[in-house]
Amino acid sequence: MKIVNPAKAGSLESNDIFIMVFPNEKGIEIELESIVIKQFGKKIRKVIEDTLKELEVENVKVIAKDRGALDYTIKARVETAIRRAM
Amino acid sequence: MEYRFLMDFERQMADEFLKSIGLELENDVDETLCCFENGQMIGTCSYSKNVIKCFGIKEEYRGEGIASSLITKIQNRMFDKGIYEYFVFTLDKNVQIFKSLGFKEVAQADSVVLLEGGIADINKYLNNMLKQSGVDQTKNRAALVVNCNPFTLGHLYLIERAAMENEEVIVFVVEEDRSAFPTDIRYSLVKKGCSHLKNVVVIKGGRYIISSNTFPSYFLRKKDEKLNVYTKLDATIFGKYIAKVFNINKRYVGTEPYCDVTNEYNKAMLSVLPSYNIEVCLVERLTKDGRPVSASIVRKLLKEGKIDEVKNLVPITTFEFLNTDEGKRIIENIKRRDLPH
Numbered sequence: 001m002k003i004v005n006p007a008k009a010g011s012l013e014s015n016d017i018f019i020m021v022f023p024n025e026k027g028i029e030i031e032l033e034s035i036v037i038k039q040f041g042k043k044i045r046k047v048i049e050d051t052l053k054e055l056e057v058e059n060v061k062v063i064a065k066d067r068g069a070l071d072y073t074i075k076a077r078v079e080t081a082i083r084r085a086m
Numbered sequence: 087m088e089y090r091f092l093m094d095f096e097r098q099m100a101d102e103f104l105k106s107i108g109l110e111l112e113n114d115v116d117e118t119l120c121c122f123e124n125g126q127m128i129g130t131c132s133y134s135k136n137v138i139k140c141f142g143i144k145e146e147y148r149g150e151g152i153a154s155s156l157i158t159k160i161q162n163r164m165f166d167k168g169i170y171e172y173f174v175f176t177l178d179k180n181v182q183i184f185k186s187l188g189f190k191e192v193a194q195a196d197s198v199v200l201l202e203g204g205i206a207d208i209n210k211y212l213n214n215m216l217k218q219s220g221v222d223q224t225k226n227r228a229a230l231v232v233n234c235n236p237f238t239l240g241h242l243y244l245i246e247r248a249a250m251e252n253e254e255v256i257v258f259v260v261e262e263d264r265s266a267f268p269t270d271i272r273y274s275l276v277k278k279g280c281s282h283l284k285n286v287v288v289i290k291g292g293r294y295i296i297s298s299n300t301f302p303s304y305f306l307r308k309k310d311e312k313l314n315v316y317t318k319l320d321a322t323i324f325g326k327y328i329a330k331v332f333n334i335n336k337r338y339v340g341t342e343p344y345c346d347v348t349n350e351y352n353k354a355m356l357s358v359l360p361s362y363n364i365e366v367c368l369v370e371r372l373t374k375d376g377r378p379v380s381a382s383i384v385r386k387l388l389k390e391g392k393i394d395e396v397k398n399l400v401p402i403t404t405f406e407f408l409n410t411d412e413g414k415r416i417i418e419n420i421k422r423r424d425l426p427h
Contacts, residue, residue: 006165006168006170008162008165012158012186020170020204020205022170063205
């Protein structure tokens with residue numbers, strides 16, 4: 001899938017994650033902010049990367065602001081943002 | 087509870103609502119979002135370009151998550167319009183609301199705080215500015231922040247003083263589009279006018295050098311407080327971030343005994359910058375025929391059609407520009423407008 005426009009999904013409410021995606025030339029870049037970055041930063045990043053791989057996205061800049069979202073929420077928000085960006 | 091954006095003719099309603107809680111709706115607002123309960127307005131939030139402002143909720147409805155809804159919805163609207171960086175100026179008592187919505191505090195002066203959200207990141211932005219300027223970060227330098235509407239001999243005098251007294255100088259040209267001379271022109275005239283000074287770099291100031299137009303004052307009780315607070319906030323951001331990134335240890339400012347705004351600025355610089363180890367150098371402005379050479383005098387003369395008198399007050403590079411088609415168009419504009427800037 002190719003990212004054409006900036007798009008977003010999610011919100012900044014507790015337990016959610018706010019995802020913004022932008023077209024990119026330099027592969028996959030993820031900027032993550034999280035209230036539990038020290039405990040789960042790596043895991044959150046992996047969920048985002050795996051979701052992007054499943055959607056066959058190779059070039060995208062992802063800005064993620066996490067407020068304690070669980071895996072399925074992260075996956076859903078990333079997928080929604082990507083689909084909106086096509 | 088119903089949320090909707092107001093039509094232009096409904097703005098008055100929002101202004102009245104804000105006035106009832108001690109605030110007001112500013113004139114440059116692009117869109118206003120309101121929350122209604124039983125047909126009555128109980129909360130509102132607006133934005134102007136990338137600044138969220140004019141935000142207030144009726145006392146008895148606070149603490150119910152309406153603020154979060156208003157701010158989230160307005161950011162969504164701004165995103166749909168292609169705005170991905172969000173700025174808020176607010177009183178310190180409201181900082182928590184914005185922080186809980188992912189905003190980060192940039193700086194505080196008195197009780198006013200600037201926060202940023204979305205993809206805004208002051209450190210990244212300034213580091214990018216630094217890279218683009220090509221400046222050597224390992225050296226110290228003196229700085230000037232100028233508007234130059236247009237670039238005059240008065241400005242040049244100040245910059246030449248700094249260039250003589252320091253190994254390196256950087257000049258930031260304030261970016262704002264309310265001046266008679268547009269930002270690109272002002273910048274280019276400063277650059278051309280300083281091209282003979284080998285140790286001077288001229289760059290556009292970027293968005294963290296706040297012009298008074300960007301700074302909203304709707305939450306300040308006394309209107310004359312605005313200038314005092316905004317200049318202090320501007321000075322704080324300069325000292326805390328810009329000076330660090332660009333390795334600035336001195337800031338040059340020109341005195342002008344008759345201008346309140348300049349005096350307020352200088353006062354703010356003097357009270358804030360030394361705590362960031364930046365020396366403030368006050369330089370007496372260049373005078374000709376007993377008057378300080380200022381851009382406002384130049385604009386006044388242009389408005390009166392006295393372009394020959396302008397020749398003595400500006401460098402040849404500026405004068406040459408005034409005689410080009412574009413320069414003439416700007417002069418015509420000045421003649422027709424009735425604005426102080």
